[in-house]
Amino acid sequence: MPKSKKTFLITAGPTVEPIDPVRYISNYSTGEMGYELAKAAKNKGHKVILVSGPTSLEPPKGVKFVPVRTALDMKDAALKYFSRADCVVMTAAVADFRPAAFSAKKLKKTSKKEYLLRLVKNPDILSELGRRKGSKIMVGYSLESDNHIKNAKKKMKSKNLDIVVVNKVSKQTNPFGGGKKDLAIIPKKGPILALKDVSKQKISHILLDKIDIMW
Numbered sequence: 001m002p003k004s005k006k007t008f009l010i011t012a013g014p015t016v017e018p019i020d021p022v023r024y025i026s027n028y029s030t031g032e033m034g035y036e037l038a039k040a041a042k043n044k045g046h047k048v049i050l051v052s053g054p055t056s057l058e059p060p061k062g063v064k065f066v067p068v069r070t071a072l073d074m075k076d077a078a079l080k081y082f083s084r085a086d087c088v089v090m091t092a093a094v095a096d097f098r099p100a101a102f103s104a105k106k107l108k109k110t111s112k113k114e115y116l117l118r119l120v121k122n123p124d125i126l127s128e129l130g131r132r133k134g135s136k137i138m139v140g141y142s143l144e145s146d147n148h149i150k151n152a153k154k155k156m157k158s159k160n161l162d163i164v165v166v167n168k169v170s171k172q173t174n175p176f177g178g179g180k181k182d183l184a185i186i187p188k189k190g191p192i193l194a195l196k197d198v199s200k201q202k203i204s205h206i207l208l209d210k211i212d213i214m215w
Contacts, residue, residue: 009049015092015122016095019107023107031052035052037089038050044212052067075125085136131160139211142155143166148166151166
């Protein structure tokens with residue numbers, strides 16, 4: 001059990017950015033990391049608010065579950081519950097862009113060989129929460145294809161994080177879904193912890209132990 005009961009705000013899964021009633025932009029996130037963290041934090045006696053994009057996972061029992069779809073939905077939910085949290089862990093893979101306009105009717109296939117879809121940037125939820133951080137513990141996730149440690153440290157500084165968890169993606173490494181993963185946990189203070197061939201369930205317990213010693 002933790003030294004005292006804390007409240008965790010955890011975001012998980014992808015966001016879905018609609019193009020028309022049947023098409024959308026998204027990513028490969030399954031939400032498994034966030035759900036494992038939510039389960040582990042609840043089992044350690046913490047209160048948990050889980051804000052999740054669409055996944056096929058069952059929400060862990062005993063957590064407050066807040067389903068969302070788009071990045072704007074996730075931003076609204078994160079801001080709504082932010083003040084209640086002692087620790088914020090942003091595992092969600094929020095889409096960086098969304099279609100500039102939503103078509104209420106299905107876009108028809110035409111004889112044209114190209115279709116241009118205009119995109120606009122989604123809000124940077126992690127940066128916005130980082131600016132409001134105060135005494136909260138902030139944990140972010142970083143997915144990099146090169147210079148992953150260097151880029152993750154930049155992210156930590158720019159977004160005012162206490163810990164950043166960095167995954168590397170390449171032809172040989174896939175951080176999405178189940179199975180064992182390689183990653184690094186980088187705290188603001190202290191040594192980097194490199195983990196190899198570790199399940200997301202175990203990663204969640206290791207990360208929570210790192211957080212618990214920071215209270």
